[in-house]
Amino acid sequence: MKHKIKTLIQKAALKAHEQGELRSSTIPPFSVEESKSDIHGDFASNFAMTAAAAQKMAPRKIAETVIKYLDADRAFIAKTEIAGPGFINFFIRPAAWHLILNAIHTAGTQYGASDIGSGQKIQVEFVSANPTGPLHVGHGRGAAVGDSVANILSFSGYQVEKEYYINDSGRQINTLGKSVFLRYLASLGKKTDFPDDCYKGDYIKDLAAEIGLREADQLASVDEQEAIALCARLAAAKIIAGIRQDLNSFGITFDNWFSEQSLYDSGKVDAVLQNLRKQELIYPKDGALWFKTTAFGDEKDRVVVRKNGLTTYFASDIAYHLNKFERGFDRLIDVWGADHHGYCARLTACVEASGHKRDQFSVILVKLVNLLRKGKPVAMSTRAGEFVTLQEVIDEVGRDAARFLFLTRSYDSPLDFDLDLAKRQTNDNPVYYVQYVHARITSITRKADKQGLKTTDLNHQAVSRLTSGEEIRIIKLLARFPETVQHSAETMAPHRITFYLMELAAAFHSYYNKHRVLADDTELACGRLYLIAAVKIVIRNGLALLGVSAPEKM
RNA sequence: GCGCCUGUAGCUCAGUUGGAUAGAGCAACGGACUUCUAAUCCGUAGGCCGCAGGUUCGAAUCCUGCCAGGCGUACCA
Numbered sequence: 019m020k021h022k023i024k025t026l027i028q029k030a031a032l033k034a035h036e037q038g039e040l041r042s043s044t045i046p047p048f049s050v051e052e053s054k055s056d057i058h059g060d061f062a063s064n065f066a067m068t069a070a071a072a073q074k075m076a077p078r079k080i081a082e083t084v085i086k087y088l089d090a091d092r093a094f095i096a097k098t099e100i101a102g103p104g105f106i107n108f109f110i111r112p113a114a115w116h117l118i119l120n121a122i123h124t125a126g127t128q129y130g131a132s133d134i135g136s137g138q139k140i141q142v143e144f145v146s147a148n149p150t151g152p153l154h155v156g157h158g159r160g161a162a163v164g165d166s167v168a169n170i171l172s173f174s175g176y177q178v179e180k181e182y183y184i185n186d187s188g189r190q191i192n193t194l195g196k197s198v199f200l201r202y203l204a205s206l207g208k209k210t211d212f213p214d215d216c217y218k219g220d221y222i223k224d225l226a227a228e229i230g231l232r233e234a235d236q237l238a239s240v241d242e243q244e245a246i247a248l249c250a251r252l253a254a255a256k257i258i259a260g261i262r263q264d265l266n267s268f269g270i271t272f273d274n275w276f277s278e279q280s281l282y283d284s285g286k287v288d289a290v291l292q293n294l295r296k297q298e299l300i301y302p303k304d305g306a307l308w309f310k311t312t313a314f315g316d317e318k319d320r321v322v323v324r325k326n327g328l329t330t331y332f333a334s335d336i337a338y339h340l341n342k343f344e345r346g347f348d349r350l351i352d353v354w355g356a357d358h359h360g361y362c363a364r365l366t367a368c369v370e371a372s373g374h375k376r377d378q379f380s381v382i383l384v385k386l387v388n389l390l391r392k393g394k395p396v397a398m399s400t401r402a403g404e405f406v407t408l409q410e411v412i413d414e415v416g417r418d419a420a421r422f423l424f425l426t427r428s429y430d431s432p433l434d435f436d437l438d439l440a441k442r443q444t445n446d447n448p449v450y451y452v453q454y455v456h457a458r459i460t461s462i463t464r465k466a467d468k469q470g471l472k473t474t475d476l477n478h479q480a481v482s483r484l485t486s487g488e489e490i491r492i493i494k495l496l497a498r499f500p501e502t503v504q505h506s507a508e509t510m511a512p513h514r515i516t517f518y519l520m521e522l523a524a525a526f527h528s529y530y531n532k533h534r535v536l537a538d539d540t541e542l543a544c545g546r547l548y549l550i551a552a553v554k555i556v557i558r559n560g561l562a563l564l565g566v567s568a569p570e571k572m
Numbered sequence: 573g574c575g576c577c578u579g580u581a582g583c584u585c586a587g588u589u590g591g592a593u594a595g596a597g598c599a600a601c602g603g604a605c606u607u608c609u610a611a612u613c614c615g616u617a618g619g620c621c622g623c624a625g626g627u628u629c630g631a632a633u634c635c636u637g638c639c640a641g642g643c644g645u646a647c648c649a
Contacts, residue, residue, distance in 0.1 A: 049590095049591085051588070051591075052588075053592090054591095054592075054593090054594095054595095055592080055593075057592095058592070062591080062592080064590090064591065064630095067591085067629060067630080070629070071629095076629095077629070101592075102591085102592050102630095103591090103592080103629055103630070104629080105591080105592070148649070185649070188648090188649070189648070189649075190648085190649060304647080305647085306647050307647095308647095317574080317575070317645085318645095320646095320647095321646085321647045322647095323647085324647040325647060326647080328647085330646095330647070330648085330649090331648075331649050332649095356576090356577075356642090356643060356644090357643060357644070358643095358644085358649090359575090359576055359577080359643070359644060360575080360576085360643090360644045360645060361644095361649095362576085363575085363576095383576085383577080383643095385577080385578090385642085385643085386642085386643080426584095426585080426586095426597095427584085427585060427586080428585085428586085430577065430578075431577095431578075431584095431585070432578085432642075432643095433584095434584075447611090448597070450611050451597095451611070451612090453611090454609080454611055454612075457609070457611090458608085458609060458612085461608070461609055462608050462609090463608095464608095465608055466608085498588085501588080502588085505588070505589090509589090513586085514586095514588085517585095517586060517587090517596080520586095520596075520597080521596080524596085527612055527613065528612090528613065528614085530608080530609095530612075530613080531604090531610095531612065531613040531614080532613080532614090534607075534608065535608060536607095536608050537608095571609090572609075572611070
């Protein structure tokens with residue numbers, strides 16, 4: 019509808035110029051926005067103001083001229099007005115709004131979808147928690163954001179693949195093996211020191227017991243280093259299986275699980291380093307090898323191979339991201355915790371060094387989750403074994419509530435997750451407010467079915483009865499859904515969907531309390547049923563993008 | 573010190589990429605269930621959009637400088 023009005027204005031301006039009433043034929047960038055207040059109509063354009071400089075005319079005068087030549091379809095636009103400094107306000111006829119409902123019913127589950135991605139292959143990598151312990155609440159936020167972003171992009175015409183990167187190589191995995199092995203020895207009654215840098219959680223003891231039970235012979239027959247390596251391998255596999263299960267119960271599945279170790283095994287890391295060395299982007303200094311990331315805007319160069327000959331995490335990360343491009347992705351999105359933001363510049367550098375464009379790689383930095391208990395912060399540390407797992411939260415708060423809660427603010431903003439609040443006040447959670455709309459509508463249509471009333475057949479006569487302010491307001495909101503999704507895709511911001519749904523839910527609940535859907539007047543009832551069925555479609559589509567269910571009953 | 577992010581109602585946060593009178597949810601107060609699900613609704617109250625300049629028809633939004641907070645600033649991941 020906005021687009022339609024925009025074209026009307028452009029045509030009018032050109033026509034006015036032909037008739038000599040406007041000096042210039044240039045059309046400056048201008049906008050058509052929804053009016054905030056009904057007094058200003060349904061849409062407003064700032065064309066006259068932005069054109070003032072080029073036309074050397076007063077904005078209100080330009081507005082007058084444009085309106086004079088506006089070839090407005092009278093079935094569409096009821097009237098136009100000039101207001102304030104030169105806004106052109108458009109008042110849309112209800113009949114024009116009614117057409118939206120038909121479009122929603124026709125599109126169904128696809129209402130809100132678009133092809134702005136035009137089939138581009140895009141990869142979203144998220145969670146990627148180290149396999150050294152179960153997922154905790156903090157990971158939950160990244161999981162909710164990543165999955166939702168993937169949903170939204172896919173709905174917007176991108177070809178999306180979701181990937182989990184497993185850091186199954188390097189020091190922390192060795193530490194894991196050591197922790198498990200030491201707990202195993204302790205369980206045999208051998209006295210051992212348990213160093214501070216080892217993982218102290220109870221889950222380590224469980225792993226040790228399990229691995230000990232199954233691999234006792236093997237562990238006894240090899241030396242300590244091999245035993246640790248064996249423990250590491252088995253424990254990591256076990257933990258990954260657990261993580262996969264936790265994510266499943268959070269409603270999240272990945273298209274691909276990518277192993278860091280596989281990059282070493284296939285020689286990809288070495289190959290990439292050699293390649294960069296040929297390009298003279300890697301140089302030796304102080305006994306280590308450095309990547310010249312400063313050539314691409316990083317503040318200092320970064321080590322890829324340490325003095326002791328071991329590669330850094332960054333080295334395998336370079337190989338990993340280049341490998342992503344080799345797999346044919348046009349764009350890469352990484353979802354990271356905000357505490358990793360120091361990493362952005364160097365990874366962007368390696369993307370550019372490999373001949374790709376800077377904007378083909380973006381990082382979503384999700385701010386920290388502050389876990390609170392009775393309003394007081396809870397310290398969390400995987401190493402110390404002090405954390406509340408994601409699974410615990412899902413069990414106590416519920417999957418839908420948890421996912422919705424994680425998406426109730428921009429990821430740029432830190433999130434307080436009060437356990438007691440989330441557990442105790444489940445009824446106050448906004449997710450129920452939105453889901454309740456879906457359940458209510460289902461309940462009404464169920465009753466209508468019994469009365470033999472049709473809810474999904476288009477009846478122009480009935481729909482034309484939808485003239486109340488509340489009804490038009492709801493239709494306007496429904497009309498805004500597709501652009502909300504697109505905007506959310508462009509900015510990779512799922513919380514826009516969340517806020518949109520809360521607004522739509524508010525409009526519906528308010529309407530419900532004021533007007534009776536199953537009115538005595540059968541024709542009116544049919545019109546209203548057609549309307550609320552459209553609301554149901556949009557609520558369902560929106561919740562689906564967030565990974566939240568739309569219940570038939572509550 | 574430098575870099576990134578954040579400062580909006582008592583609290584937690586939105587704010588349609590620069591638009592008209594800045595919005596929600598909690599919390600507070602007062603109302604609405606013989607009627608489609610009260611997990612709901614209606615009303616009242618609450619503001620120097622951190623501060624100071626600048627850009628222009630117009631700024632919470634863009635620029636500069638301060639102030640406050642968070643995170644980062646490894647041959648850790």
